[in-house]
Each structure stands twice: as C-alpha cells, then as structure tokens.
Amino acid sequence: MASAIDDDPRIIEFDVRTDEMLVNMGPQHPSTHGVLRLVLRTDGEVVSEIEPHIGYLHRCAEKIGENLTARQWIPYTDRMDYLAAMNMNLGWALTVEKLMKYEVSEKARHLRVLIAELSRIASHLVGMGAYGLDLGTFSPFLYAFREREKILDLFEEACGARLTYSYITVGGLTADLPPGWLGRCEAFLDQFEPIIKEYHALLTTNAIFVKRTANIGVLSRELAIEYGCSGPVLRGSGVDQDMRRDGEAIYTAMYDGYAFEVAVMKNGHYPRDHEYPPVPADAVLGDCWHRFFVRMLEVVQSMDLVRQAIDRYSACKGTIGEPLKLTEKIPAGDAYLETEAPKGQMGFYVVSDGTAIPWRVRARSSSFSNLAVAPELCRGCLIADVPAIVGSLDIVMGEIDR
Amino acid sequence: MRGPDFLSQLDAALPGAIVGRNLEAMDPWIEIAPERIADVCQWLDTKSPVRFDALECITAIDWFEPDAKKAAKVSWQPHTELVYHLWSTAARVSLVLKCNLPRWKGDVPGQLPEIPSVCGVWRGANWHEREVYDLSGVWFTGHPDLRRILCPEDWEGHPLRKDYEQPLEYHGIRGK
Numbered sequence: 001m002a003s004a005i006d007d008d009p010r011i012i013e014f015d016v017r018t019d020e021m022l023v024n025m026g027p028q029h030p031s032t033h034g035v036l037r038l039v040l041r042t043d044g045e046v047v048s049e050i051e052p053h054i055g056y057l058h059r060c061a062e063k064i065g066e067n068l069t070a071r072q073w074i075p076y077t078d079r080m081d082y083l084a085a086m087n088m089n090l091g092w093a094l095t096v097e098k099l100m101k102y103e104v105s106e107k108a109r110h111l112r113v114l115i116a117e118l119s120r121i122a123s124h125l126v127g128m129g130a131y132g133l134d135l136g137t138f139s140p141f142l143y144a145f146r147e148r149e150k151i152l153d154l155f156e157e158a159c160g161a162r163l164t165y166s167y168i169t170v171g172g173l174t175a176d177l178p179p180g181w182l183g184r185c186e187a188f189l190d191q192f193e194p195i196i197k198e199y200h201a202l203l204t205t206n207a208i209f210v211k212r213t214a215n216i217g218v219l220s221r222e223l224a225i226e227y228g229c230s231g232p233v234l235r236g237s238g239v240d241q242d243m244r245r246d247g248e249a250i251y252t253a254m255y256d257g258y259a260f261e262v263a264v265m266k267n268g269h270y271p272r273d274h275e276y277p278p279v280p281a282d283a284v285l286g287d288c289w290h291r292f293f294v295r296m297l298e299v300v301q302s303m304d305l306v307r308q309a310i311d312r313y314s315a316c317k318g319t320i321g322e323p324l325k326l327t328e329k330i331p332a333g334d335a336y337l338e339t340e341a342p343k344g345q346m347g348f349y350v351v352s353d354g355t356a357i358p359w360r361v362r363a364r365s366s367s368f369s370n371l372a373v374a375p376e377l378c379r380g381c382l383i384a385d386v387p388a389i390v391g392s393l394d395i396v397m398g399e400i401d402r
Numbered sequence: 403m404r405g406p407d408f409l410s411q412l413d414a415a416l417p418g419a420i421v422g423r424n425l426e427a428m429d430p431w432i433e434i435a436p437e438r439i440a441d442v443c444q445w446l447d448t449k450s451p452v453r454f455d456a457l458e459c460i461t462a463i464d465w466f467e468p469d470a471k472k473a474a475k476v477s478w479q480p481h482t483e484l485v486y487h488l489w490s491t492a493a494r495v496s497l498v499l500k501c502n503l504p505r506w507k508g509d510v511p512g513q514l515p516e517i518p519s520v521c522g523v524w525r526g527a528n529w530h531e532r533e534v535y536d537l538s539g540v541w542f543t544g545h546p547d548l549r550r551i552l553c554p555e556d557w558e559g560h561p562l563r564k565d566y567e568q569p570l571e572y573h574g575i576r577g578k
Binding site for chain 1: 427428429455456457458459461463464485487489491494496498524525526528529537550551552553554561562
C-alpha cells in the first residue's frame with residue numbers, strides 16, 4: 001500500500017531516479033589544494049569511487065637533481081612543499097650530510113630546530129585555515145594567515161625570502177640570525193599563545209565543524225600503515241610514530257635533549273601537557289576531526305620546541321659555521337633519510353658515484369602516499385564530504401608532482 | 403634491519419631468494435632475485451619475526467652512461483637497479499631491498515624489464531610502482547592498473563633513464 005508521502009504530488013524527490021554519473025572536480029577547483037583533479041563516480045549524492053589524477057605540476061625535479069650539485073638542488077626542494085620549504089631544505093641537507101658523514105656545529109643544529117619548528121607552525125596554520133575554507137567557513141583562514149604572516153616576516157628577516165627560503169643548506173645554514181631576531185620571535189610566541197584558544201573556538205569545538213568532520217573518512221590504523229601514510233594522517237589514526245623520536249640517529253640527534261611528546265592518542269587520551277578541548281563524543285579515531293586535531297596539538301608543541309631552541313641557541317658559544325661549497329664532492333655510495341616534515345615523513349635518497357653531481361636523487365613525498373589512500377576513504381561518502389576528506393589529508397601538490 | 407639471525411630465517415623460508423648482501427653499508431641492504439621479490443615481501447610483511455608492514459618508497463636507478471668516453475671508465479655493467487625501502491612500525495626499523503634488472507628485457511631496446519608487483523602485499527605500492535614505470539620504465543607484472551601517473555598518458559619515453567631525449571615538441575609546445 002502506498003504511503004501518504006508517495007501519493008503527494010508535490011514531493012517529487014522520492015520519485016527521482018538517479019543514474020550513475022561521472023563528475024569531474026578540478027584541476028582548477030579551490031578545494032583541491034592546487035592542481036589536483038578528481039573524477040568522482042556518483043549516484044545521486046553518493047560517491048561510489050574517486051580517482052585522483054595527478055601530475056599537473058610535474059617538472060621531474062629528480063632529473064634536474066641529476067644535473068646539479070647537491071647544494072644547487074636546495075632551491076628545487078623549496079618548491080616541493082612550498083608551505084614548509086624549510087623542512088624540505090632540512091631533509092635534503094641532512095641526507096647529503098648523512099652520506100658525507102658531516103656534522104654541523106651545535107649552534108647550527110639548534111638554529112635548524114628553531115627554524116624547522118617555526119616552519120611547522122606556519123604549515124599547520126595554512127592547513128588549518130585552508131581546511132576551514134574547504135568546509136565553507138572563511139574567517140578561520142584569515143585568523144590563521146594573520147599569524148602565519150608574522151612567521152613569514154621572521155623568515156624574511158633571517159634569509160630574505162618569504163616562501164622559497166633555501167636557508168637551511170648542506171653543511172649548515174646560509175646566514176646567522178640578524179640582531180634582535182630572537183626577541184622578536186619570542187614576542188611573536190607570547191602574542192600567539194593565547195590565540196590558539198580562538199582557533200579551538202572557531203573550528204575544533206565548533207558544532208558545525210564537528211558535524212562535518214567527526215566520523216567522516218575514517219582511516220583505520222592498518223590501512224594507514226599499508227598505504228605508507230605518515231605525519232598527522234598516521235598519528236590521527238592512533239599510530240604512535242614520529243621521526244623526530246623514531247627516526248635515524250642523524251635526525252633524532254638534532255632533537256637530543258628537547259622535551260616533547262608525540263601528538264597521538266594513547267591509552268584513550270591525547271598528551272596532557274597543555275589545556276586542550278575535549279574530544280567530541282561523535283569523533284572516531286582516524287576520522288577527519290582527529291587528523292585536524294593532531295595538527296592543532298603539534299602547533300602548540302612546536303611552540304614549546306621553538307622556545308627550547310631559542311634558549312639552547314643563545315646559550316651556545318661560537319658560530320653556526322660555514323656551509324659546504326657548491327661544488328663539494330660527495331663520497332660514492334647511497335643514503336636514504338626520512339625526516340618529519342609537517343605533512344608527514346619526507347624521504348630523500350641520494351646515490352653518488354663520487355663526483356659533486358649525484359648520480360640519482362629521489363624524493364619520497366609524504367603527500368603522495370597520503371593522497372593515495374583518498375580513494376579508500378571516499379568510497380560511499382557524500383559529494384560534500386569529498387573536500388572534507390581530501391582537505392583533512394593536508395596535501396600539497398608541489399610535493400606530490402615534484 | 404641488522405643481524406644475521408633474521409637473514410638466515412629468510413634464507414631458510416625462501417631458499418635462493420637472497421643473492422647478495424652488504425650489512426656494512428651506511429644503510430645495510432640485501433639483494434633479492436627479481437623474480438622472488440613478491441614472495442620475499444609477502445614473507446617480510448606477514449611471517450617475519452619483525453613485520454615490515456609499510457612500504458616507504460620504490461626507487462629505480464638507471465646505471466647507464468650515454469657518453470662512450472666515460473662509459474669505458476666505469477666499473478659496472480649497464481643495468482637498472484630497483485631499491486625498496488621498507489619500514490616496520492612496531493619495531494621502528496627500516497630495511498633496504500635491492501634488485502638488479504637488465505635495462506631492457508632480453509637486451510632488446512624498447513622492451514621494458516619485468517619484475518613482479520608487490521601491490522598484493524601493500525596496497526600503497528600501487529602508486530609507487532606506477533611512478534617507477536612512468537619515469538624509469540620498469541614493467542611490474544601483476545599490477546592491477548599499470549599506467550603513467552605523473553606524465554601525460556601519451557608521453558613518450560621514460561625521463562629518468564639516462565639515455566632519455568627530451569622531445570622537441572609536444573602538442574604544439576616547444577620542448578627545448
């Protein structure tokens with residue numbers, strides 16, 4: 001027997017037959033974070049399959065690296081994750097230093113930590129602000145960029161560039177900090193600390209935000225590992241892994257003596273080193289909300305690390321030393337090193353035949369592996385959830401396409 | 403992953419799979435017979451005492467010197483080397499596997515060398531193998547969907563091969 005709703009001629013939705021349809025999203029789409037193209041196979045509002053098409057920014061940086069010396073390739077690493085170029089410089093510099101068995105001075109080491117952690121804050125701020133945009137709220141983006149701008153000002157003062165720094169380089173850094181810089185950095189941290197609460201009010205605990213992200217795109221621990229996900233995507237699924245603690249000696253030695261806790265849910269709770277808002281009841285470990293939350297925790301922890309680095313750097317006597325010369329020969333052999341970039345584990349691999357120009361360079365991008373898991377997450381979700389899921393992976397196309 | 407214990411277990415489980423090793427290298431590596439790579443990875447992922455549950459990276463290195471003068475001086479024979487970087491999330495150790503392939507199958511230029519795909523072991527290998535195929539020209543047998551990933555579908559050649567020549571023109575765009 002037909003119900004009253006079926007008989008009502010004004011209600012046509014129940015009668016609409018939907019067919020399978022292919023929807024193209026991107027590469028010029030604001031919520032695909034650059035030039036990512038997704039082809040969605042949909043039936044009505046439900047997505048049965050997404051297929052990412054990448055390569056729009058491909059410039060074969062690895063081939064370029066085979067024609068330049070190790071230090072000359074530093075500017076090309078800038079353009080990989082251009083939102084955290086400092087961390088890209090650091091990854092490549094450390095890989096080459098590993099092969100050369102080169103150790104930078106202690107002062108340079110602390111300065112690298114300082115710079116890398118500031119860069120992490122800047123990257124997570126973009127990730128947070130842009131994620132708000134993906135979900136249709138504009139204000140958090142402006143709040144985030146206001147603060148990021150100040151970090152970029154600090155970077156500009158230190159190395160002259162705002163986005164592609166080439167500051168950390170093989171054998172150290174290109175220049176020491178200008179006078180008064182540490183004071184300005186501390187002033188920024190003091191001003192920034194209370195603002196974190198605003199971010200939590202704007203997004204983390206916002207009822208609409210929670211509805212859009214909690215229990216959406218749940219990435220299980222096993223799947224995350226199988227796909228080689230890393231960074232906040234992996235930790236958002238509850239895997240306790242951070243290369244700053246678990247990585248190779250040459251990298252973890254940088255953080256020797258620094259106190260920090262890996263931002264991951266352990267024994268049912270996140271680290272309790274600071275005041276954080278509680279986890280909403282709807283959130284499931286591995287969903288978009290948790291990935292976002294891990295980033296927010298890392299911002300606070302990076303601030304602690306920056307403060308510690310400032311103390312250690314100022315206590316150090318001596319100089320940061322001179323970077324290696326551009327044409328420095330690299331010993332024959334190969335070395336692979338993964339560092340914890342803001343978006344995940346960035347691996348560099350260098351193969352040398354003993355000359356100054358490497359035989360082969362390889363960049364293992366974290367966003368590449370993180371994006372590869374997106375088709376699994378989007379199976380069966382709604383069209384409106386696709387930007388929420390892809391945005392929560394916080395990808396940068398410059399790094400994926402290389 | 404260091405330790406001869408572990409290697410002897412692998413050797414006992416899959417005799418003949420390990421064809422070379424260098425445990426003194428900066429990143430200690432073992433060389434695997436190419437046709438056994440999928441079996442070895444399966445064993446490492448499921449049966450090994452230290453489970454290598456994550457594939458971090460696959461790299462292909464083209465050992466070929468196009469310059470005849472320099473080629474006369476090199477100590478190696480031309481070949482393609484595949485490097486697998488594995489990671490164990492539980493033990494937090496890494497492992498490097500290497501495989502040596504001919505540059506061309508049967509030494510016929512244009513015939514891509516073949517190696518079994520490890521997609522059945524880690525689903526994440528899918529994109530990595532597509533990238534290696536695209537840029538270095540290695541054919542992964544048993545891959546569910548092996549096609550170019552970074553270059554356009556109609557691109558010719560494999561850019562990371564040392565004898566690759568940049569096209570002069572692509573759909574009306576000047577190359578050099």
